[in-house]
Amino acid sequence: MDASTTTYGDDYEVLLARCGVEHDAAAAEQQPDRTLFACGRLADAKRIFATRGWDVLPQGRRGQAILRWAADHAFLASPANPMRSVRNWSRKWAPWCIGAEFEDLLDYVKTSNKRWSHDDSAIVFGITVADRQSFRLRFFGACDDPTYEIRLGIKREKAAARARKHRAAHSAGRKGGRPALDLPPEEKRARRLAQEAARKRTARASAKTPSRDINNIRSVTELMRTRPTATYSTIRADAIDLTGIDLRLFGIVGIRVLSGSAVVALWGC
Template identity: 45%
Template sequence: MNDNEYIHSATSHHKTPPGLIIARGRLKDARKWFEIRGWRLLPHDDRGRAILAWGADHAYLASPTNPKRSIRNWCRSVASWLSKDELEQIVATTIDPCHNKVWTHDQSAAVLEIGVSDREAHQLWFIGADNDPNYEHRLKRKREKNAARAKKSRGKNSSGRNPGRPALQLSGEARLARKRAQDAKRAKELRARKKAAAEQAQSDVAASRKNASRHITEIGSATEFSVTQPHCPSSAERLKRDGADLDP
């Protein structure tokens, strides 16, 4: 196996970590958001530096093979106003093992200032929302989408007729006669069930009487205990047991 075959075999069986996918997806959504805001570069202020630090953490996670290069490329692409010392300071802070690089969806949205309406309008699915802490709006929107999807599916698979059995075309007298017949049938079935239940109850009572136990006063002999009177040895037996000779 040559080097190319080995690399292809290793990459085809390797599963991409979910954290890497999320990091790359968030960086892509962030660039889309920058274009929507009209930012060619990040603003040179506290907000821009906060976004820069957020992006550096995700650039680190997006390139496990060479995180330093990934961080430098990200910072240079969105903040070319950084000096060399500032860039190296960001790299050193980000690659520090004690530095927390985990961001939730809503924390990312808070840094980028993205709300529910922005997320829905521009399809920023890797980023949450900074104005929906309890997920009320997002869950409501999700239920609406599911209902619309289910309605579309039902309409696609529907035959066009009303649900249930089709109505019978009967006249007034025929409808009344049918109703009476159905009521009589239901009443007959109810009487049959009640009769069967009563017969089963009688059968259970007869079985219990047939196998009834004797009265408690008649089983005294069966519950008496056998008591053996203690045996008291005589004086001769005690002496013989102790080894004494009674013969003259």
């Protein structure tokens, strides 16, 4: 088994054989994902044809759309000789495509970008989510689930079923969680009250608004006990002499110097 076959497993050669294409290891290594998807979609398409009872593709717009889709995938599925793969597939499933119509198909497949997603392929065939589930189509999407909501819901249901199955297989047969402590009623009540108090303390602590770190409390508060004490210089009353100064020029009626309730100096009053 060569390196390219080992990359995808034993199913890769099976897909190639079911699609009727040749396997070329060197060409497949250049675009492995596109080749694998093309082989898988062609195999799924054969299953769809069988369920619908089609020996050949129907003629008309629907058959033309499926034929172009199949031509792109047959081209990608056989990197060794893509045009021969297109001719073989078309002659088997669309024998009515002959002459100029067949030449137009070959010209189309040479220039198309061949960018088909799973949902694009489902739109061409009209595959719904129910069809995808019932036919077990691995390489087709769904035309009625553009937002993936239905498929994600199915995926979640399958994951939940797997989880339930795993838990049932590995269950110890007892109730989940830690086993109950064998304590007297008084100790159980005391333990319960202590746990409730701890939860309330945690809730109160988390509800408080966090404050920034304070490096210097005096710079952020105006409390009297933290404010620096103001210093004042003492001036003697007899050292001030305003005699001869017309205080009215400065808009001052008079000046009184008090010491408690006693007047120690007076000017202009």
